[in-house]
Amino acid sequence: MVSAVLIPVIVVSSIGAGLAAVLVACEHFIAAYGPCDVNVNNRRTLNVQGGKDLLSVLTAEKIFIPSACGGRGTCGLCKVKVNQGAGPLLPTEEPYLDEDEKKSGVRLSCQVKVRNDLKIEIPDELLAVREYVCRCDQIVDLTHDMKQFRLELREPEKIDYVPGQYIQLLTPAYEKSGEEVYRAYSISSDPAVEGAIELIIRLVPNGICTTYCFEYLDTGDEVRINGPYGDFRLSESDAPIVFIAGGSGMAPIKSMLHHMKNTNNKRSAVYYFGANKVGDLFLVDLMRRFESDLADFRFVPVVAEAESAESWDGETGLVTEAVERNLKNAPRCEAYLCGSPGMIDAAVSVLQKLGMSDDRIFYDKFA
Amino acid sequence: MKESPQARKLEEILRSSQLVAGGFMGYDTRPVSEIIESDCAEVSRLGQTVEQIAERMRLITEKAKQRLGCWTEIDASRRARVDEAKGFLVCPWSHPGRFAKRVTIVTTAATGQTIRWSDLNIHMIAEHCFFEGRGSAFRIEPGELVF
Amino acid sequence: MNIEIELSRALVVFVSAIFTQNILLAYFLGLCPFIGVSREIKTAFGLGLAVIFVMTSTSLLNWLAYHYVLEPLGLHFFRFILFIVIIAAFVQFTEMVVDRFSPVLYQNLGVFLPLITVNCAILGASLFMVIRDYGFIVTIGYGLGSGIGWFLAIIAMAGIRQKLANDRIPRGLQGAGITLIIAGIMALAFTGFTGVLQAR
Numbered sequence: 201m202v203s204a205v206l207i208p209v210i211v212v213s214s215i216g217a218g219l220a221a222v223l224v225a226c227e228h229f230i231a232a233y234g235p236c237d238v239n240v241n242n243r244r245t246l247n248v249q250g251g252k253d254l255l256s257v258l259t260a261e262k263i264f265i266p267s268a269c270g271g272r273g274t275c276g277l278c279k280v281k282v283n284q285g286a287g288p289l290l291p292t293e294e295p296y297l298d299e300d301e302k303k304s305g306v307r308l309s310c311q312v313k314v315r316n317d318l319k320i321e322i323p324d325e326l327l328a329v330r331e332y333v334c335r336c337d338q339i340v341d342l343t344h345d346m347k348q349f350r351l352e353l354r355e356p357e358k359i360d361y362v363p364g365q366y367i368q369l370l371t372p373a374y375e376k377s378g379e380e381v382y383r384a385y386s387i388s389s390d391p392a393v394e395g396a397i398e399l400i401i402r403l404v405p406n407g408i409c410t411t412y413c414f415e416y417l418d419t420g421d422e423v424r425i426n427g428p429y430g431d432f433r434l435s436e437s438d439a440p441i442v443f444i445a446g447g448s449g450m451a452p453i454k455s456m457l458h459h460m461k462n463t464n465n466k467r468s469a470v471y472y473f474g475a476n477k478v479g480d481l482f483l484v485d486l487m488r489r490f491e492s493d494l495a496d497f498r499f500v501p502v503v504a505e506a507e508s509a510e511s512w513d514g515e516t517g518l519v520t521e522a523v524e525r526n527l528k529n530a531p532r533c534e535a536y537l538c539g540s541p542g543m544i545d546a547a548v549s550v551l552q553k554l555g556m557s558d559d560r561i562f563y564d565k566f567a
Numbered sequence: 568m569k570e571s572p573q574a575r576k577l578e579e580i581l582r583s584s585q586l587v588a589g590g591f592m593g594y595d596t597r598p599v600s601e602i603i604e605s606d607c608a609e610v611s612r613l614g615q616t617v618e619q620i621a622e623r624m625r626l627i628t629e630k631a632k633q634r635l636g637c638w639t640e641i642d643a644s645r646r647a648r649v650d651e652a653k654g655f656l657v658c659p660w661s662h663p664g665r666f667a668k669r670v671t672i673v674t675t676a677a678t679g680q681t682i683r684w685s686d687l688n689i690h691m692i693a694e695h696c697f698f699e700g701r702g703s704a705f706r707i708e709p710g711e712l713v714f
Numbered sequence: 715m716n717i718e719i720e721l722s723r724a725l726v727v728f729v730s731a732i733f734t735q736n737i738l739l740a741y742f743l744g745l746c747p748f749i750g751v752s753r754e755i756k757t758a759f760g761l762g763l764a765v766i767f768v769m770t771s772t773s774l775l776n777w778l779a780y781h782y783v784l785e786p787l788g789l790h791f792f793r794f795i796l797f798i799v800i801i802a803a804f805v806q807f808t809e810m811v812v813d814r815f816s817p818v819l820y821q822n823l824g825v826f827l828p829l830i831t832v833n834c835a836i837l838g839a840s841l842f843m844v845i846r847d848y849g850f851i852v853t854i855g856y857g858l859g860s861g862i863g864w865f866l867a868i869i870a871m872a873g874i875r876q877k878l879a880n881d882r883i884p885r886g887l888q889g890a891g892i893t894l895i896i897a898g899i900m901a902l903a904f905t906g907f908t909g910v911l912q913a914r
Binding site: 268269270272273274275276292295296376377378379381383384402404405406407408411446448474476504505518519520539540541542543546 | 580583584585586587588589632633634635636637638649650651652653654655657658661662663664665667668669670683704705
Binding site: 313 | 821822
């Protein structure tokens with residue numbers, strides 16, 4: 201009687217277990233890809249375990265390819281040129297690549313699975329990017345929604361950057377956000393000051409990173425960043441400079457101004473800083489000091505709507521209107537813009553109207 | 568109802584904070600398909616289509632955008648303002664497209680009511696009929712957008 | 715067991731499984747992926763091949779399991795559980811192979827590859843094999859024939875649907891609706907084959 205129940209149970213269970221064992225063995229031989237070599241720019245060769253996507257593999261080896269969608273194949277930022285070993289183009293990659301890119305072997309690294317040896321090419325600057333462990337040692341309130349964060353570099357202790365570049369700040373998982381996320385911020389500090397960098401961050405409603413920085417980050421906390429990135433920087437020429445930046449867009453400009461002072465740069469410069477209200481202005485004293493320290497620098501704050509209670513006798517209206525009114529020698533100048541996409545578009549069209557050619561307009565586009 | 572892996576993944580992303588802090592679902596426990604259906608029904612009941620609503624939102628955002636963060640009158644009783652942050656958002660559905668972090672805020676003087684939306688909201692309403700879950704920071708009731 | 719008789723019987727069963735007793739169009743088994751993956755010939759082709767592979771192999775594996783494990787122990791009633799377990803394991807294996815050798819096909823098939831497990835045509839073929847008491851060689855013919863029959867049906871459907879892609883179909887009937895109507899018409903056409911072969 202017992203055996204009548206026991207035997208079938210044993211039989212079916214052992215067949216099930218046997219099949220499971222066979223599948224595990226198959227997976228070991230079929231799905232496992234063994235060690236693979238990834239040759240990066242003919243400069244570095246990574247020896248990794250096959251089977252994962254190229255983006256995770258590179259990130260694990262501290263090569264930071266930009267990505268905004270967490271590897272799902274919807275942001276199109278993680279493009280990498282694969283010269284050898286990529287396999288056929290997947291339908292998920294098609295919408296993001298144009299004909300030239302497809303022909304030259306550009307792929308979305310989050311969709312390319314590492315199954316064999318690969319030869320890839322990435323922009324050289326990405327190879328120079330490193331991860332830094334920092335300690336937040338000062339938080340200064342600049343306005344009601346803007347703070348300046350000073351990060352002391354712990355490991356490594358020095359960062360080599362050109363004023364105008366940005367870093368990516370790692371936001372850890374916290375109460376309002378379950379996953380780690382990277383957000384880009386321009387470096388605002390004086391490049392001559394070693395061992396620490398500063399960031400100017402504006403609180404974005406429901407922003408993952410800014411909410412963390414404003415409500416959870418405290419002095420003494422550890423912060424991880426990687427960088428530096430970006431090719432927004434001052435040119436080598438002598439042409440007069442027009443800076444246009446509002447809000448946290450001041451960050452790279454401030455770093456550039458420090459650098460101009462350090463290197464005794466004699467270029468003429470004017471900085472149009474747009475703010476909605478007088479209360480949105482910040483670091484005005486520092487800008488005034490630059491006016492006296494630099495050879496020929498003028499700071500022009502532009503307040504859009506000065507409230508009647510505040511006394512304001514400076515420029516009013518939109519910053520682009522102020523530029524249009526005051527800039528006289530546009531064709532000879534170079535423009536450096538940093539701000540929201542809307543402001544940059546408006547500023548570019550005003551500068552073009554004033555006769556500035558496109559190759560003299562530089563802007564920091566995170567988007 | 569059995570969900571395909573795509574639908575399950577979508578729901579997971581909407582509830583997580585991978586794209587925006589707090590996710591898109593607020594405290595709403597209903598499945599996404601139910602939320603979309605009930606909001607779609609509400610829109611039809613109000614005699615509109617999601618395309619009409621999205622188009623009006625787009626026009627308001629365009630107009631307010633010109634003023635770079637200052638208030639603009641959009642009709643007799645309403646003003647609008649646009650706040651922009653750097654960077655962009657991707658849509659939780661898996662298709663290409665980047666949306667600027669541009670938030671349009673509209674206030675009605677008479678009632679004191681304030682609604683706000685981002686460029687991503689306009690897209691999600693137009694293409695996916697998704698107004699976000701109840702309790703989400705950027706949820707808008709379809710009724711509030713009909714004026 | 716006379717090999718010649720078995721082989722000729724296998725041939726008859728093979729041909730009838732494709733035409734007169736098409737497991738999809740005559741028995742209506744395996745309709746879910748039939749409707750879901752028949753939009754494009756390319757993907758239907760890939761899925762059809764996978765189904766042929768799974769159906770033939772699982773019919774054989776199930777035959778072996780039934781005659782050498784269940785029958786000796788008198789556990790015929792366990793065939794449902796055992797067949798499904800074997801089919802599930804085999805489909806997992808097939809998934810691994812497809813992913814390894816054709817990632818593009820793997821992506822295109824998406825959820826329908828693991829869904830082959832619950833494709834009732836696969837289980838149906840194994841159960842028919844038991845009910846009709848087919849020998850080993852005949853089972854080869856039957857499994858292969860049923861698979862090819864299913865493959866033919868889905869390719870034909872994909873071809874028809876691709877042709878209809880630009881035609882105006884009433885909104886209520888778009889998608890599954892028109893597909894079922896087409897399937898019904900195809901089934902009607904295939905009943906024309908009944909009586910051509912007497913397969914037992």
